[in-house]
Amino acid sequence: MDSLFRAGYIALIGPPNAGKSTFLNTVLGEKIAIVSPKPQTTRTSITGIYTTPEEQIVFLDTPGVHTPRGKLNRFLVDAAWAALGQAHGVLLFLDAAKYAGHDAALQRDMRPMVDRLQASGLPLALALNKIDLVKPKQLLLDLLAVCGQRWPDAELIPLSARTGDGIERILAVVRNFLPLSPPLFPEDQLSTAPVRFLAAEIIREKLFLALSQELPYHIAVDIEEWEEMPEHNQTLIHATIYAARSNHKGMIVGRQGATLKQVGQKARHELKQLLGTKVHLELWVKVREGWTEDGQFMTSLGLGA
Ligand SMILES: Nc1nc2c(ncn2[C@@H]2O[C@H](COP(=O)(O)OP(=O)(O)OP(=O)(O)O)[C@@H](O)[C@H]2O)c(=O)[nH]1
Ligand SMILES: [Mg+2]
Secondary structure (H helix, E strand, O other), rough: OOOOOOEEEEEEEEOOOOOOHHHHHHHOOOOOOOOOOOOOOOOEEEEEEEEEEEEEEEEEEEOOOOOOOOOHHHHHHHHHHHHHHOOOEEEEEEEHHHOOOOOHHHHHHOOOHHHHHHHHHOOOOEEEEEEOOOHHHHHHHHHHHHHHHHOOEEEEEEEEOOOOOOOOHHHHHHHHOOOEOOOOOOOOOOOOOOHHHHHHHHHHHHHHOOOOOOOHEEEEEEEEEEEEEHHHHEEEEEEEEEEHHHHHHHHHHOHHHHHHHHHHHHHHHHHHHOOOOOOEEEEEEEOOOOHHHHHHHHHHHHOOO
8 A cells, every 4th residue: 555645534614504515425426414405404423435546535524513502503513523533634614605795794603613623723724615606706805815814824725515616626635634544444435324324314304405494403313113125125214203392293294294205205215326225214203392402312313422
Protein backbone atom coordinates (compact mmCIF):
# COMPACT_ATOMS: atom_id res chain seq x y z
CA MET A 1 0.00 0.00 0.00
CA ASP A 2 1.04 3.56 -0.68
CA SER A 3 2.91 4.96 2.35
CA LEU A 4 1.37 8.38 1.59
CA PHE A 5 -2.16 7.04 2.05
CA ARG A 6 -4.32 9.20 4.30
CA ALA A 7 -7.38 8.10 6.26
CA GLY A 8 -9.59 9.63 8.93
CA TYR A 9 -12.80 11.39 9.82
CA ILE A 10 -14.29 14.67 8.62
CA ALA A 11 -17.36 15.99 10.46
CA LEU A 12 -20.03 17.73 8.38
CA ILE A 13 -21.33 20.45 10.67
CA GLY A 14 -23.80 23.22 9.93
CA PRO A 15 -27.24 24.64 10.51
CA PRO A 16 -30.25 22.47 9.63
CA ASN A 17 -31.15 22.27 5.93
CA ALA A 18 -27.69 23.39 4.69
CA GLY A 19 -27.29 20.32 2.47
CA LYS A 20 -24.94 18.13 4.55
CA SER A 21 -26.77 14.90 3.81
CA THR A 22 -27.18 15.79 0.13
CA PHE A 23 -23.40 16.30 -0.05
CA LEU A 24 -22.75 12.92 1.56
CA ASN A 25 -24.95 11.16 -0.98
CA THR A 26 -23.47 13.04 -3.94
CA VAL A 27 -19.90 12.24 -2.90
CA LEU A 28 -20.67 8.55 -2.47
CA GLY A 29 -22.90 8.30 -5.54
CA GLU A 30 -25.35 6.36 -3.36
CA LYS A 31 -28.09 7.36 -1.01
CA ILE A 32 -26.96 6.77 2.54
CA ALA A 33 -28.49 9.71 4.38
CA ILE A 34 -32.07 10.81 4.02
CA VAL A 35 -32.82 14.28 2.69
CA SER A 36 -35.87 16.54 2.89
CA PRO A 37 -36.72 20.19 2.33
CA LYS A 38 -37.56 20.43 6.04
CA PRO A 39 -34.90 21.34 8.62
CA GLN A 40 -33.75 18.80 11.23
CA THR A 41 -34.08 15.79 8.96
CA THR A 42 -30.93 14.02 10.17
CA ARG A 43 -31.13 12.75 13.75
CA THR A 44 -27.91 10.83 14.35
CA SER A 45 -24.38 10.98 13.07
CA ILE A 46 -24.05 8.77 9.99
CA THR A 47 -20.82 7.71 8.31
CA GLY A 48 -20.23 7.88 4.59
CA ILE A 49 -16.93 6.30 3.52
CA TYR A 50 -15.21 7.67 0.42
CA THR A 51 -12.23 5.60 -0.71
CA THR A 52 -9.75 6.19 -3.56
CA PRO A 53 -6.28 4.72 -4.15
CA GLU A 54 -4.83 7.71 -2.24
CA GLU A 55 -7.18 8.30 0.65
CA GLN A 56 -10.14 7.18 2.70
CA ILE A 57 -12.30 10.03 3.94
CA VAL A 58 -14.92 8.98 6.48
CA PHE A 59 -17.50 11.74 6.46
CA LEU A 60 -19.68 12.09 9.55
CA ASP A 61 -23.01 13.55 8.55
CA THR A 62 -24.61 15.12 11.61
CA PRO A 63 -27.91 16.71 12.69
CA GLY A 64 -28.15 20.45 12.01
CA VAL A 65 -26.84 22.65 14.81
CA HIS A 66 -29.37 25.15 16.14
CA THR A 67 -30.41 26.59 19.47
CA PRO A 68 -32.42 23.65 20.74
CA ARG A 69 -35.85 23.70 22.28
CA GLY A 70 -37.00 20.44 23.86
CA LYS A 71 -35.15 17.24 24.64
CA LEU A 72 -35.22 15.71 21.18
CA ASN A 73 -33.54 18.79 19.72
CA ARG A 74 -30.94 18.76 22.48
CA PHE A 75 -30.24 15.15 21.61
CA LEU A 76 -29.76 16.12 17.97
CA VAL A 77 -27.37 18.98 18.67
CA ASP A 78 -25.41 16.86 21.17
CA ALA A 79 -25.00 14.17 18.52
CA ALA A 80 -23.57 16.74 16.10
CA TRP A 81 -21.02 18.00 18.60
CA ALA A 82 -20.10 14.49 19.69
CA ALA A 83 -18.91 13.86 16.12
CA LEU A 84 -16.12 16.37 16.68
CA GLY A 85 -14.59 14.06 19.26
CA GLN A 86 -13.82 11.57 16.51
CA ALA A 87 -13.01 14.03 13.71
CA HIS A 88 -9.67 15.09 12.23
CA GLY A 89 -11.23 18.10 10.53
CA VAL A 90 -14.51 19.93 10.04
CA LEU A 91 -16.38 20.88 6.93
CA LEU A 92 -18.75 23.66 7.94
CA PHE A 93 -21.80 23.80 5.71
CA LEU A 94 -23.57 27.06 4.99
CA ASP A 95 -26.59 27.60 2.77
CA ALA A 96 -25.19 30.38 0.55
CA ALA A 97 -28.62 31.07 -0.92
CA LYS A 98 -29.96 31.80 2.55
CA TYR A 99 -27.12 34.07 3.67
CA ALA A 100 -26.16 35.89 0.46
CA GLY A 101 -27.21 39.47 1.18
CA HIS A 102 -28.41 38.51 4.67
CA ASP A 103 -25.51 39.04 7.06
CA ALA A 104 -27.77 39.20 10.11
CA ALA A 105 -29.13 35.71 9.40
CA LEU A 106 -25.57 34.43 9.06
CA GLN A 107 -24.55 35.99 12.38
CA ARG A 108 -27.61 34.54 14.12
CA ASP A 109 -27.17 31.00 12.78
CA MET A 110 -23.42 30.95 13.47
CA ARG A 111 -23.84 31.99 17.10
CA PRO A 112 -24.47 28.44 18.43
CA MET A 113 -21.38 27.13 16.64
CA VAL A 114 -18.41 29.50 16.45
CA ASP A 115 -17.12 28.95 19.98
CA ARG A 116 -17.50 25.19 19.83
CA LEU A 117 -15.69 24.99 16.51
CA GLN A 118 -12.87 27.16 17.70
CA ALA A 119 -12.51 25.27 20.97
CA SER A 120 -12.24 21.98 19.07
CA GLY A 121 -8.94 23.17 17.56
CA LEU A 122 -9.75 21.16 14.43
CA PRO A 123 -8.83 22.39 10.96
CA LEU A 124 -11.83 23.91 9.25
CA ALA A 125 -13.03 24.36 5.68
CA LEU A 126 -16.25 26.13 4.71
CA ALA A 127 -18.61 24.79 2.08
CA LEU A 128 -20.82 27.57 0.75
CA ASN A 129 -23.54 25.33 -0.61
CA LYS A 130 -26.48 25.81 -3.00
CA ILE A 131 -24.56 28.20 -5.27
CA ASP A 132 -26.86 27.07 -8.08
CA LEU A 133 -29.52 29.21 -6.34
CA VAL A 134 -27.39 32.33 -5.77
CA LYS A 135 -28.03 35.06 -8.32
CA PRO A 136 -26.54 37.46 -9.19
CA LYS A 137 -23.05 36.05 -8.65
CA GLN A 138 -21.95 39.28 -7.00
CA LEU A 139 -23.96 38.19 -3.94
CA LEU A 140 -21.79 35.09 -3.67
CA LEU A 141 -18.62 37.16 -3.92
CA ASP A 142 -19.91 39.43 -1.13
CA LEU A 143 -20.68 36.41 1.04
CA LEU A 144 -17.21 34.99 0.38
CA ALA A 145 -15.73 38.28 1.55
CA VAL A 146 -17.81 38.26 4.77
CA CYS A 147 -16.84 34.64 5.51
CA GLY A 148 -13.20 35.36 4.69
CA GLN A 149 -13.14 38.05 7.36
CA ARG A 150 -14.76 35.83 9.94
CA TRP A 151 -12.73 32.70 9.20
CA PRO A 152 -9.41 34.02 7.89
CA ASP A 153 -7.66 30.66 8.25
CA ALA A 154 -10.32 28.50 6.64
CA GLU A 155 -10.51 27.54 3.00
CA LEU A 156 -13.82 28.76 1.49
CA ILE A 157 -15.30 26.54 -1.17
CA PRO A 158 -18.39 27.41 -3.22
CA LEU A 159 -20.42 24.25 -3.73
CA SER A 160 -23.57 22.85 -5.20
CA ALA A 161 -24.14 19.51 -3.50
CA ARG A 162 -27.04 19.07 -5.89
CA THR A 163 -25.09 19.45 -9.15
CA GLY A 164 -21.71 18.29 -7.80
CA ASP A 165 -20.03 21.60 -8.67
CA GLY A 166 -17.15 22.18 -6.21
CA ILE A 167 -16.97 18.65 -4.82
CA GLU A 168 -13.51 17.89 -6.25
CA ARG A 169 -12.08 20.95 -4.55
CA ILE A 170 -13.65 20.00 -1.22
CA LEU A 171 -12.19 16.51 -1.40
CA ALA A 172 -8.75 17.90 -2.23
CA VAL A 173 -8.90 20.30 0.73
CA VAL A 174 -10.22 17.98 3.43
CA ARG A 175 -7.92 15.08 2.52
CA ASN A 176 -5.08 17.24 3.80
CA PHE A 177 -6.73 17.34 7.25
CA LEU A 178 -6.29 13.58 7.57
CA PRO A 179 -3.30 11.80 9.08
CA LEU A 180 -1.11 9.38 7.17
CA SER A 181 -2.79 6.07 7.91
CA PRO A 182 -3.80 2.85 6.22
CA PRO A 183 -7.53 2.59 5.38
CA LEU A 184 -9.84 2.21 8.37
CA PHE A 185 -12.50 0.26 6.49
CA PRO A 186 -12.62 -2.15 3.53
CA GLU A 187 -12.48 -0.20 0.28
CA ASP A 188 -15.96 -1.25 -0.86
CA GLN A 189 -17.70 -0.29 2.39
CA LEU A 190 -19.87 2.83 2.04
CA SER A 191 -21.12 3.25 5.60
CA THR A 192 -21.05 1.70 9.04
CA ALA A 193 -24.79 2.25 9.45
CA PRO A 194 -26.62 -1.09 9.82
CA VAL A 195 -29.05 -1.88 7.02
CA ARG A 196 -31.96 -2.00 9.50
CA PHE A 197 -31.19 1.58 10.47
CA LEU A 198 -31.08 2.64 6.82
CA ALA A 199 -34.45 0.97 6.30
CA ALA A 200 -36.02 2.83 9.24
CA GLU A 201 -34.56 6.06 7.88
CA ILE A 202 -36.08 5.48 4.43
CA ILE A 203 -39.50 5.07 6.04
CA ARG A 204 -38.95 8.21 8.11
CA GLU A 205 -37.95 10.14 4.98
CA LYS A 206 -41.20 9.20 3.24
CA LEU A 207 -43.10 10.37 6.33
CA PHE A 208 -41.15 13.64 6.35
CA LEU A 209 -42.12 14.20 2.73
CA ALA A 210 -45.77 13.15 3.10
CA LEU A 211 -46.70 14.97 6.30
CA SER A 212 -47.01 18.68 6.67
CA GLN A 213 -45.88 21.29 9.16
CA GLU A 214 -44.64 20.13 12.55
CA LEU A 215 -45.88 16.57 12.32
CA PRO A 216 -42.64 14.94 11.06
CA TYR A 217 -40.78 16.24 14.11
CA HIS A 218 -42.99 14.18 16.39
CA ILE A 219 -42.47 10.90 14.59
CA ALA A 220 -39.96 8.11 15.09
CA VAL A 221 -39.62 4.80 13.26
CA ASP A 222 -38.47 1.55 14.78
CA ILE A 223 -37.99 -1.77 13.00
CA GLU A 224 -39.73 -4.44 15.07
CA GLU A 225 -39.22 -7.45 12.88
CA TRP A 226 -36.84 -8.28 10.07
CA GLU A 227 -36.85 -11.61 8.35
CA GLU A 228 -34.86 -12.55 5.28
CA MET A 229 -36.40 -15.28 3.18
CA PRO A 230 -33.78 -16.12 0.54
CA GLU A 231 -35.88 -18.98 -0.83
CA HIS A 232 -38.49 -16.40 -1.88
CA ASN A 233 -35.95 -13.62 -2.57
CA GLN A 234 -37.95 -11.55 -0.10
CA THR A 235 -37.40 -9.51 3.06
CA LEU A 236 -40.19 -9.15 5.57
CA ILE A 237 -40.11 -5.91 7.52
CA HIS A 238 -42.45 -4.80 10.31
CA ALA A 239 -41.93 -1.22 11.37
CA THR A 240 -43.62 0.83 14.05
CA ILE A 241 -44.21 4.53 13.55
CA TYR A 242 -44.33 6.29 16.91
CA ALA A 243 -46.52 9.36 17.21
CA ALA A 244 -46.00 11.69 20.17
CA ARG A 245 -49.67 12.66 20.47
CA SER A 246 -52.87 10.69 20.07
CA ASN A 247 -54.37 13.23 17.65
CA HIS A 248 -51.40 12.71 15.30
CA LYS A 249 -52.24 9.10 14.64
CA GLY A 250 -55.17 9.88 12.37
CA MET A 251 -53.13 12.37 10.38
CA ILE A 252 -50.35 9.84 9.84
CA VAL A 253 -52.80 7.18 8.72
CA GLY A 254 -54.76 9.64 6.56
CA ARG A 255 -58.25 9.43 5.16
CA GLN A 256 -59.11 5.75 4.69
CA GLY A 257 -55.46 4.95 5.27
CA ALA A 258 -54.36 6.84 2.16
CA THR A 259 -51.33 8.61 3.64
CA LEU A 260 -49.88 5.53 5.28
CA LYS A 261 -50.48 3.54 2.12
CA GLN A 262 -48.61 6.08 0.01
CA VAL A 263 -45.72 6.19 2.51
CA GLY A 264 -45.58 2.38 2.49
CA GLN A 265 -45.51 2.18 -1.31
CA LYS A 266 -42.72 4.73 -1.66
CA ALA A 267 -40.67 3.20 1.14
CA ARG A 268 -41.10 -0.31 -0.22
CA HIS A 269 -39.93 0.77 -3.65
CA GLU A 270 -36.73 2.22 -2.21
CA LEU A 271 -36.18 -0.67 0.19
CA LYS A 272 -36.30 -3.05 -2.78
CA GLN A 273 -33.42 -1.16 -4.34
CA LEU A 274 -31.46 -1.06 -1.08
CA LEU A 275 -31.84 -4.75 -0.32
CA GLY A 276 -31.99 -6.21 -3.83
CA THR A 277 -34.92 -8.41 -2.82
CA LYS A 278 -38.69 -8.16 -2.90
CA VAL A 279 -39.95 -6.46 0.25
CA HIS A 280 -43.02 -7.17 2.30
CA LEU A 281 -43.46 -4.07 4.44
CA GLU A 282 -45.96 -3.64 7.25
CA LEU A 283 -46.31 -0.31 9.00
CA TRP A 284 -48.04 0.17 12.34
CA VAL A 285 -48.74 3.48 14.01
CA LYS A 286 -48.50 3.59 17.79
CA VAL A 287 -49.01 6.52 20.10
CA ARG A 288 -46.26 7.02 22.62
CA GLU A 289 -47.34 10.16 24.37
CA GLY A 290 -44.53 12.70 24.78
CA TRP A 291 -41.73 10.47 23.43
CA THR A 292 -39.75 13.55 22.28
CA GLU A 293 -39.10 14.30 25.96
CA ASP A 294 -38.31 10.71 26.95
CA GLY A 295 -34.52 10.38 26.96
CA GLN A 296 -34.50 6.67 27.68
CA PHE A 297 -36.81 5.93 24.77
CA MET A 298 -34.80 8.13 22.41
CA THR A 299 -31.59 6.39 23.43
CA SER A 300 -33.25 3.05 22.74
CA LEU A 301 -33.98 4.31 19.21
CA GLY A 302 -30.30 5.15 18.75
CA LEU A 303 -30.80 8.92 18.92
CA GLY A 304 -28.37 11.25 20.60
CA ALA A 305 -24.65 11.24 21.21
N1 LIG B 1 -30.74 23.96 -5.02
C1 LIG B 1 -30.02 23.21 -4.17
N2 LIG B 1 -30.64 22.56 -3.18
C2 LIG B 1 -29.89 21.81 -2.34
C3 LIG B 1 -28.48 21.72 -2.46
N3 LIG B 1 -28.03 20.92 -1.47
C4 LIG B 1 -29.12 20.53 -0.77
N4 LIG B 1 -30.24 21.06 -1.28
C5 LIG B 1 -31.63 20.90 -0.78
O1 LIG B 1 -31.68 21.43 0.53
C6 LIG B 1 -32.61 20.68 1.33
C7 LIG B 1 -31.93 20.20 2.60
O2 LIG B 1 -30.93 19.26 2.26
P1 LIG B 1 -30.36 18.22 3.31
O3 LIG B 1 -29.24 17.51 2.64
O4 LIG B 1 -31.46 17.40 3.92
O5 LIG B 1 -29.79 19.23 4.42
P2 LIG B 1 -29.09 18.88 5.81
O6 LIG B 1 -28.03 19.89 6.03
O7 LIG B 1 -28.66 17.46 5.84
O8 LIG B 1 -30.28 19.14 6.82
P3 LIG B 1 -30.49 18.54 8.34
O9 LIG B 1 -30.36 17.06 8.26
O10 LIG B 1 -31.87 18.97 8.65
O11 LIG B 1 -29.46 19.18 9.20
C8 LIG B 1 -33.12 19.55 0.45
O12 LIG B 1 -34.35 19.93 -0.11
C9 LIG B 1 -32.03 19.44 -0.62
O13 LIG B 1 -32.53 18.93 -1.85
C10 LIG B 1 -27.84 22.44 -3.53
O14 LIG B 1 -26.63 22.43 -3.73
N5 LIG B 1 -28.66 23.17 -4.34
MG1 LIG C 1 -29.18 15.93 7.06
